[in-house]
Amino acid sequence: MLVNGVPGNLISIRDRGLLYGDGVFRTLCVINGHAEHWPLHYQKLQHDCNALGIHCPDFAGLTAQLDSLLVDHANAVYKIIVTRGLATRGYAPAPDAVSTHIWDIFPLPEYPKSWLKQGVSLRLCELRLSVQPRLSGIKHLNRMENVLAAAECNDVAEGLLLDVGGWVIEGTRSNVFLVSAGRLITPDLSRCGVAGVQRDRVIAYARKIGMSVEVRDVALAELLAADEIFLTNSVFGLWSVATFEQRDWTDFSCAIQIRTGLEDE
Amino acid sequence: MLVNGVPGNLISIRDRGLLYGDGVFRTLCVINGHAEHWPLHYQKLQHDCNALGIHCPDFAGLTAQLDSLLVDHANAVYKIIVTRGLATRGYAPAPDAVSTHIWDIFPLPEYPKSWLKQGVSLRLCELRLSVQPRLSGIKHLNRMENVLAAAECNDVAEGLLLDVGGWVIEGTRSNVFLVSAGRLITPDLSRCGVAGVQRDRVIAYARKIGMSVEVRDVALAELLAADEIFLTNSVFGLWSVATFEQRDWTDFSCAIQIRTGLEDE
Numbered sequence: 001m002l003v004n005g006v007p008g009n010l011i012s013i014r015d016r017g018l019l020y021g022d023g024v025f026r027t028l029c030v031i032n033g034h035a036e037h038w039p040l041h042y043q044k045l046q047h048d049c050n051a052l053g054i055h056c057p058d059f060a061g062l063t064a065q066l067d068s069l070l071v072d073h074a075n076a077v078y079k080i081i082v083t084r085g086l087a088t089r090g091y092a093p094a095p096d097a098v099s100t101h102i103w104d105i106f107p108l109p110e111y112p113k114s115w116l117k118q119g120v121s122l123r124l125c126e127l128r129l130s131v132q133p134r135l136s137g138i139k140h141l142n143r144m145e146n147v148l149a150a151a152e153c154n155d156v157a158e159g160l161l162l163d164v165g166g167w168v169i170e171g172t173r174s175n176v177f178l179v180s181a182g183r184l185i186t187p188d189l190s191r192c193g194v195a196g197v198q199r200d201r202v203i204a205y206a207r208k209i210g211m212s213v214e215v216r217d218v219a220l221a222e223l224l225a226a227d228e229i230f231l232t233n234s235v236f237g238l239w240s241v242a243t244f245e246q247r248d249w250t251d252f253s254c255a256i257q258i259r260t261g262l263e264d265e
Numbered sequence: 266m267l268v269n270g271v272p273g274n275l276i277s278i279r280d281r282g283l284l285y286g287d288g289v290f291r292t293l294c295v296i297n298g299h300a301e302h303w304p305l306h307y308q309k310l311q312h313d314c315n316a317l318g319i320h321c322p323d324f325a326g327l328t329a330q331l332d333s334l335l336v337d338h339a340n341a342v343y344k345i346i347v348t349r350g351l352a353t354r355g356y357a358p359a360p361d362a363v364s365t366h367i368w369d370i371f372p373l374p375e376y377p378k379s380w381l382k383q384g385v386s387l388r389l390c391e392l393r394l395s396v397q398p399r400l401s402g403i404k405h406l407n408r409m410e411n412v413l414a415a416a417e418c419n420d421v422a423e424g425l426l427l428d429v430g431g432w433v434i435e436g437t438r439s440n441v442f443l444v445s446a447g448r449l450i451t452p453d454l455s456r457c458g459v460a461g462v463q464r465d466r467v468i469a470y471a472r473k474i475g476m477s478v479e480v481r482d483v484a485l486a487e488l489l490a491a492d493e494i495f496l497t498n499s500v501f502g503l504w505s506v507a508t509f510e511q512r513d514w515t516d517f518s519c520a521i522q523i524r525t526g527l528e529d530e
Binding site for chain 2: 001003010013015018025081091130131141150172173192
């Protein structure tokens, strides 16, 4: 673990990341000493920092830190957090705040092998995501809604979140896609939700192979009527949904095509 | 500063308070070695912990810690933070999580003396608060909206926040009251907002002296038509609003009556 480039696992109790959740993060997989899609993760990290006016450490510096960790942790989940740094006084951010950046490392999770082949169970969460256009898409540290939602669906692979308007948005830790009559559809995240790196990769790959991709509002009824549903994140990659709200799916062909294609890239 | 009862100013980078903003806090004033309204603050802290399923340290233990700090910091702002504790894996909280509790101490802020006598300027924030009934009223650590709002009104005493539906909710760090035809009115906080200790005290005191108090939705037009507007929090106490949206107020008699009454309690 590195805190501002120095080995350690502690931060100040005055860090605004703790006090206000005033920061952003990204989670990526390291496999055989290779940090998967690190440039894309950095791009998102930088975008999110800029959106909040947080100083983002430069790419070369963060990459050097990452490289220094790969040797001893060649197969792991890496998390990079950038906070606005130490508090001065009150909520208002100081314009010259020096951000804090943290690398943390976790074991690769071991999911049931069947989930990849036979798909997963998805449950509709009771919690509805609030709508905040100023924060939508950003992977910030204000994640209480995810905590409450995840607590609802600890016994299934993933929970599905709607927003307060009833629109389909995302999973508690994943993005959601549906396939309908050969088109790929994923919810618009301009009101709430987190735009993952894997979501971008799926959209880009589908377009590359000539699929029609729509990013727009998705109603629950449309999701339930889909030919396929699948979930994406940077750690588990892509899971087809086998059961959701009394419906079963067995044809995962589009998801398999995209997953295979992404693995070969 | 105390972290889990031990002098220190560092916490783990794996604390869920940092990772997800998964915790709650309270801010109180210590004047001449006396922690103002500590039992009320503890009651709120406990309520908020319970609402989120976070283990709240017991009153006797926290009070002993507080007392140990009063000697050396007899005039200061104290902050107590309780987080869900160390992360195990993912968003879902472990049912047996041991919470982290932190005492931090800040200098008493020095506000312009005129603000107390002549009232303050209030500005309408552009940011609209999102609606999340599961978190409303709770003083949790997901405070990005307050950060963004405070950044808008750094040059005035306080910013006023409406929710996405356009209803008046609160200030960036205060609760708001209006006086209209002798009645005291404060926004309902069941959709969003933080219910402060000082807000409770004002409501209780007003009722005690026979004022009619209404806790309900407040439209911006109603606020602008009010006889008086005032703001409350546990650090500055009570400020009358002198200017807001091209309107001026000079009669602060109800606010003065309540402030004086609360000081004498």
